[in-house]
Amino acid sequence: MKQDTVTLAHGAGGAQTSELIDRVFKAHFANPDFTGDDAAVLSLSGKKMAFSTDGFIVSPFEFPGGNIGKLSICGTVNDLACMGAKPKYLSCAFVIEEGFPMDKLEEIAAAMEKTAAEAGVRIVAGDTKVAGKGQVDKIFITTSGVGEIMENANTSGTYAKPGDAIIVTGDVGRHGCTILLARDEFGIEAPDVDSDCAPLWGTVEEMFKTTSDIHVIRDATRGGVGTVLYEIAEQSKVGIKLDSKSVPVADGVKGVCGMLGLEPLYLACEGRLVVFAPAEVAPALVETLRKCPYSKNAAIIGEVIADQVGKVVMTTEIGAQTLLPRPGGELLPRIC
Amino acid sequence: MLEAKKIVESYSGRPLRVMEVCGTHTHEIFRLGIRKILPENLKLISGPGCPVCVTPVGYIDKAIQLALMENTIICTFGDLIRVPGTETSLAGARSKGAEIRTVYSPMDALALAKDQPEKQVIFLSVGFETTVPGACLAVKRAKKSGIKNFSILTANKTMPMAYNALHDSADAFLFPGHVSVITGTKLYEDLREKGVSGVVAGFTAEEVLTALAVIVQESQKGKPFFRNCYPTVVKPEGNPLAMQVTAEIMEPCDSEWRGLGVIPQSGLKLRKEYQEYDAELRFNLPPTEGRGNPACRCGEILRGDCCPKDCPLFGKVCTPLHPVGACMVSGEGTCSAYYQYGEL
Amino acid sequence: MCVGLSAKVLRIDDGTALIDASGAQREVSAELLDDLEPGDYVMVHAGIAIAKITGEKVEVQDAGSEENR
Structure with a gap:
């Protein structure tokens, strides 16, 4: 029986790419703001917002206490939170090595879904590339996020004061x-x-x-x-x-x-x-x-x-x- | 601990120079800030007990040659990876595709050889009396189990001859705790007879301060002294099984120490019966003459003759991120400790 | 020169000891120590148990005590 894996075709941008997105990512991320376009158009309320991005290439991709998916959400959510910003929207870009097991990809996406839900953030856009065997180490994820800065928050790495x-x-x-x-x-x-x-x-x-x-x-x-x-x-x-x-x-x-x-x-x-x-x-x-x-x-x-x-x-x-x-x-x- | 700290802090006798021989002592002394609480007349000098620091440049060059050969895996303790050789370091070789693994134990290198029979696995055997028995056990086990793709590149050193070379560098020595676990304390009794004083010390804050306090108290009596201040693990007879396996697999040889030059009978090499496990012979390495940066003063620093701040490279060209000399690489190196823990 | 780690022996099996140092566990060679038993504390260096930890630590006393006579 043929093993279910990510293939180069999944990253080629054609029908199989859509299929992968529909089958794995959309199934987990679907929400009213989820976009099929290159960028999500979002309504922001004219308040100060924070925007951040972070790439994750942790090896091994799963470990006690989490996996690269959970990590990729936490990383960007926490970066936004540090600015006193309520995380609102995330995008995520995957670079997946040819041959990566589909069930593991599911697990990663599920962890992202769960973590995003906990943080109250929506994953609204994504990108998927499949790289040839050996070109990446199994799976890399980059997330970007925007958050709305709370009115009473004003933090910066330059604000530490004696005392x-x-x-x-x-x-x-x-x-x-x-x-x-x-x-x-x-x-x-x-x-x-x-x-x-x-x-x-x-x-x-x-x-x-x-x-x-x-x-x-x-x-x-x-x-x-x-x-x-x-x-x-x-x-x-x-x-x-x-x-x-x-x-x-x-x-x-x-x-x-x-x-x-x-x-x-x-x-x-x-x-x-x-x-x-x-x-x-x-x-x-x-x-x-x-x-x-x-x-x-x-x-x-x-x-x-x-x-x-x-x-x-x-x-x-x-x-x-x-x-x-x-x-x-x-x-x-x-x-x- | 408070009592020991008080004794050390309040010392007001004649000026005392105490050399900590062991790199782990150097590291802990800096980490704990012990130098900062010492009075003017009590000086700590760091000695040549960081195995990475005393390993000559030529050895690194040989390791790099082995690393760049086809089908080899180099296994090493971590610090050695960044030590500069004549041209490059093992880290440099790794970026050219060499396979270099950090291991916790020589046994892990042997296990890797067993797992990957198509590769030649070479363990970089540096270290003093404490570390040697492990390398010897690995070689012994390799021979017993017929593992042919394992070998070691030796630069192992022993301390006794080095004490003679350092005789005049200090008024008292903080003898290395874990080396003494293996060797026992007879050597120190003999050194005392020759007028060399010191105490064996452990590595916690309490143990180091207690050892220093004992040095302070004994020094006031005006006679050469020896005290074992680490009796929970250091026994007078040492570890006989460890000494036995070392003597069975290795024999003394002359050895080059960075900074101190060749000290007769201060190194260890594999005995004839085990020479098939000597990487240098197996791979027929040509003799190397490694050259360090001529301005680097690691040598004098290792002898306690100068302080890192006297070196023109220190903190300028030579930093932990871009080390020139070995003493800046190892976490146990004197230069690294000075740089990292800084003078306030 | 030689980082040591004090650890408790959990198990011994054919020259190999499983040791625990505040929750971190590893198998180390126990070949260099005779009569090692589970529950003993050992000093470990580079994957080899090199000494059994026994007996009392050294203590010092300030001036006026017997240490200084």
């Missing part, structure tokens, strides 16, 4: 750790570690219900929380004081990092925000966050200072001050 508290919305490094293990290169298993991949619009909405006095929200994805801290220190021209003891890290992630000599602060997250807000409102924000489904471990991990501009200074477990090492290229396990 701000820094909150992380959950334990760090889960996604990066999950992917590392899913690649099965090191023979390590951590049954309790799964990806933190989650759509965070609801979380952001709750934060703004608590206070509109939020300066920066950033999604800690590739490069992890450590990279975000350095980005904000540079963009806002401030220093950052990090209390390493208060950074939440799950036991399993600690164990894996211990085995491989990695720093959890530099492992990717896909469902964690780093929030900068005045110290006065921070405790209330943390309280709110801990009631939300994806931020039960939210914690204040540091503060913004006026000196040490562009640097992240860490208080270590012995109470000494040292720099958090800057993020650097490829994560290479340090073993010997």
Whole structure:
């Protein structure tokens, strides 16, 4: 029996492309705004809107806690949410390797459907390309999205101010750790570690219900929380004081990092925000966050200072001050 | 820990230079910020105990040659991938299509060889006494199971001769905890007889501070000393089975250390009976004479003779993203630690 | 030079031990240790259990104590 796979023909733009779209994508994404044209025409209410795009090439494409489909929705939804924007519409572009199993594509689309529904966002446009064997690694997805910015929201990476508290919305490094293990290169298993991949619009909405006095929200994805801290220190021209003891890290992630000599602060997250807000409102924000489904471990991990501009200074477990090492290229396990 | 920290912080005796020999100590000391709490008269110097850092350029060149041969897979511990050779690095070779895998254990390289019998799998065997038994176990198992497509490229080093070379670099040594797990502590007793002081130290904040506190206290007594401050895993007799497998598979040889030159009998190579697993012989590699950047001062830094900031390349041409010398590559390298954890 | 990891032995089977370090598990060689049993704590380096963790840690005391006489 012939195996049901994506073929080059599915990406050729003809009848089979339409068939693929009808059969898989439209079946999952259909809604009144879903377009068959090259772009969706959308009615926006003349308010400020946010627009973002992100490409996903995670290998393996499925992992404990999610798959590339869920990830592709969360990534763009969270990017929009960081601007205080309610995600409204998404587009998605697929590059699929010839021979990719159709049932896996279904699973991916179903995860996208479910995640988009949770985030209250509609997938309104898409593109499908099929690449020859070996030209891509199984499946790549790019999503773009627009969101409507809430009236009381005004966030930017340049708005961090001395005196701000820094909150992380959950334990760090889960996604990066999950992917590392899913690649099965090191023979390590951590049954309790799964990806933190989650759509965070609801979380952001709750934060703004608590206070509109939020300066920066950033999604800690590739490069992890450590990279975000350095980005904000540079963009806002401030220093950052990090209390390493208060950074939440799950036991399993600690164990894996211990085995491989990695720093959890530099492992990717896909469902964690780093929030900068005045110290006065921070405790209330943390309280709110801990009631939300994806931020039960939210914690204040540091503060913004006026000196040490562009640097992240860490208080270590012995109470000494040292720099958090800057993020650097490829994560290479340090073993010997 | 508080007690140990207090002793170290409040030291006010004669100036003391303490060399941490082990790269993992260097890394942890910087990560914990221990140098920042030391008084003026207590100085920590980083020694040559980062295996990646002391591996000479010529070795990297050989590994690259092997990587670029047809049908080979190179298995290595992570850090080695970015160390510059004369022309390029293993990362450079990888971008030209070489297959290079990071492994957690030499055993994983052997398992890969078993899985892929059509490929030649070469494990880059660097590291000190702690790491050698694993490589030896892999070779032993390969021979026993008749796995022919596995070999190792050795640049393994042992510490005893290096202490002689470093004799005058410090007033006391922080001896490497995990090397000592294997070797035991007799060597340190002997060194004490020769007037060389030191303590074996573990790697947690508490263990490092305790070891430093003991050094501070013992130094005040004015006699050469040795103390095992890591007795939970370091036993006087070491790990006899580990030493046995090392002695069975490998034998001492002269070895080149980046920065220190050739130190007689400071390396290990495969014994005759196991030479078929020596990648250098199997692939008939020509001798290489690797050349590093002449301005790079890794050598002096490894001897504790100068500090990274004295090097004209440090932080300018040579950074963790674009390393010139090995000490900037490895997370355990002195230059990398200085750069990453910065002076505030 | 040698990153070590302390871990608990969960299982031993034919020279191989399954170890757990705060939720991360891996099989390591147990060939270099005699008399290893499940429940023991070991130091692991590069996939090899190199020592059993036993006994007490060293403690220091400030001046005035017996340590300084």
